[in-house]
Amino acid sequence: MRKFRNLSLSNQIFFLITSFILLLIVLQFLIYRVLFQGFYMNTQLSEIELELESFVEKISIINNDDYFDDMYTFASNNNSISLIVDNNYDLVTSEYSVNSVEVTNRSTAERFNIILDDILTSIKLRDRIVAKVSKISDSEDWNVSSLKVNNDLKFDYGCDDCMEIRGMATEIHSPDNLNPMFMYNQVARGELSQIKSLDQSEIITHIETGEPWISETEFSTNYIYLHKINDHHILLTIYVMQSSESVLNILSTYNFSIYAVMIALAIIISVIVSNMISKPIISIDDAAKEISELNFDINANENQNKETSSLSNSINTIAVNLKENIDQLNNRNKEVLELYEKQTKQVALRRNFISAISHELKTPLMVMNITVQGILDGIFSINEQEEELHKVLAEITNLDVMIKDLLDIFKLDEMDIKEDLDKINLKTLAQKTLDSVINLTNQYRQEVSLDTVRSPVIYGDKKLLSMVVSNIITNAIKYTPAGEKIDISIRENRNTITFMVNNYGVSIPEDSLEHLFEPFYRVDESRTKSSSKTKGTGLGLYIVSETLKAHNFDFGIENIENGVSMWFTAKKFKK
Incomplete structure (x- = not known):
């Protein structure tokens, strides 16, 4: 036993496999030679005597001496x-x-x-x-x-x-x-x-x-x-x-072939096993090299013995920890890059926005400056001076509206919508807006309808969404020709409520639809079917879009048959 322990693992395995197979061969040979003959004869006799007993009982009850079929x-x-x-x-x-x-x-x-x-x-x-x-x-x-x-x-x-x-x-x-x-x-x-x-x-x-x-x-x-x-x-x-001897000879011939195959297999298996001894170490070394190259798809999966299994687990644990740390670093780098890109984009947007504000403010101020200077210089007659002063007053009014819109935009940036949620009845907001503009719709002979579910309640900032509903409805009134129809509908789905305003008799050029929610963008009135009754600041729909984005609402605007449809969809309030 001590000599066996001193052998290498490959020699131990070779000795055990060879000894086991030789032992099986010797045992099988002895069993065939010593026990098979008696076993074969007893088995055959037991079967025939059992069949014969049943056969004798069967033909003993035959009365006509016709035994042929059974025999x-x-x-x-x-x-x-x-x-x-x-x-x-x-x-x-x-x-x-x-x-x-x-x-x-x-x-x-x-x-x-x-x-x-x-x-x-x-x-x-x-x-x-x-x-x-x-x-x-x-x-x-x-x-x-x-x-x-x-x-x-x-x-x-x-x-x-x-x-x-x-x-x-x-x-x-x-x-x-x-x-x-x-x-x-x-x-x-x-x-x-x-x-x-x-x-x-x-x-x-x-x-x-x-x-x-x-x-x-x-x-x-x-x-x-x-x-x-x-x-x-x-x-x-x-x-x-x-004769059992003939059967035994046949089995022996067959078994000798099996013995030859088994001995050949023993030699082949021994060679394979000896190679398997060194293979785990080489495999683990290869896996460690791959991991050092940051290839984490490779695992050390050598479990042939306790040592290689423990070493494999240690290598794999190191690889997992290293991969997790690298992934965390990559994720943080990605977050930093996304934040940087977002900040860069916001800075660019703010720069463009400020540039647009500057342009939008500079133009009316320049017009007013020239007009006032012309009046002071006596360029205009008395009658013309009154007309020009009315124009200046209109520009001042327009600037006042624009400044209020800008203040609303800045307030929107500072507000946390998630902390200011209210239960809002869209039907109430729509009706309140319609009540405030009824004189205007009557003036332009516009037919306005409100089709709504019984209690369309959603979550949101009440002040901001009131402004959104008012802006959408007043925009529809502003750009709908006299005598045309405006349909306001509030539809309830399983988990959402959709607010939609369809105004008819007007359309928007397709290439302008995607720009409508940009600040200071105005559609060329010469390309629409009707002109608006008042000139807008170009900030209304931008405020609407930013408010709806802050609420995570879906929204859109599109041309329909002989008209324009604007809508937004909000999650339904659940009790």
Whole structure:
């Protein structure tokens, strides 16, 4: 044992595998040589005696001495010889020595006795027979080469000179037993002669006990059983057991081939295992190199022994921790980059927005400056001065509206919508806006309808959403031609509520739709179907879009048939 422990692991495995396979070979060889013969004989005898016991019980109750079918089945299934002898141990004769069927032609009443083999068992009286037959010399019987029973072809060996007959099976003849089949069998004749030479008392003992006597030959061992089945008949059964030596020789030849394969496999497996000893270390080293190159798709999965398993787990743990740390760094870098891009974009947007504000403020101020300077310089007449002053007043009013819109935008940036949520009834907001502009809609003869569900309640900032609803409705009134229709609808879905305003008689150029929510963007009125009644600041829809974005509402504007539709969708308030 100490020497074995001092061997290398590869040599230990080689020694164990080889020893185990050699031990199996030796044990199998000894089992075959020492135990197989007795096991084989006892197994065969147990099976045949069990079958024979059942067979004897079955034929003992037959009253008409017709044992053929049962004897044929038993003999065929058990590789045995089955004979019926009388009390003097002579073969009992049978009225018929062969299987035959008599076929009668119903038209001519001519009869044909056809000789058959075991196919007879599938023919019954009155079956329809079609056969090709040839006459047996010096006999009234006929050989059959083709047979069809009730239109079912049983066989067809082919015969050009045969005669075809058609008719009905009127008689069926078969031997009463298997004696005609075995009467010329050398084993059967020899064992019958031996029985007649035995002492009568010895025969009676075998009959009463059911024990066989054994007859040895060069190639087999015969077991002879005698059973009394009635007062006149004795069943003689000869079971021919092939020599176990021949079976053993066949198995030995087969096993020697197996042994050769097993020895070859032992050598191959030993070589493979010896290579497997070094393979885990190489594999773990390769995995460590891949991980050092930041390839984390590689795992060390060597579990052949405790050491390699522990080393693999340690390498994998290091790889997982390293990957997690690198992923965290990458995520943080990504967040920083996104934040930087967002800040850069916001700075650019603010710069553009401030530039746009500067332009929008500078233009009306310049107009007012020129107008006032012209009045002071006496360029305009008295009548013209009043008209120009009205224009200046309109520009001042427009600037006032623009400044208020700008203040709303700056307030929107500073507000936290999530902390200022209210329950808002959209129907109430819409009706309140309509009440405030009813004089304007009457003035322009606009037909305004409000179609809403009973209680369209949502979450949001009440002040901001009031401004959104008011802006959308007043925009529709402002840009809808006189005499046209405005439809306001509030629709409820499973989890959302949609507020929609459709105004008719006007459309927006398709290339302008995507710019409508940009600050200071105004549609060229020459490209629309009607002009607005008042000039806007270009900030209304921008404020609407920013407010809806802050609430995470879906919204949009699109052209419909002979009109424009603007909508937003909010989550429904749930109690």
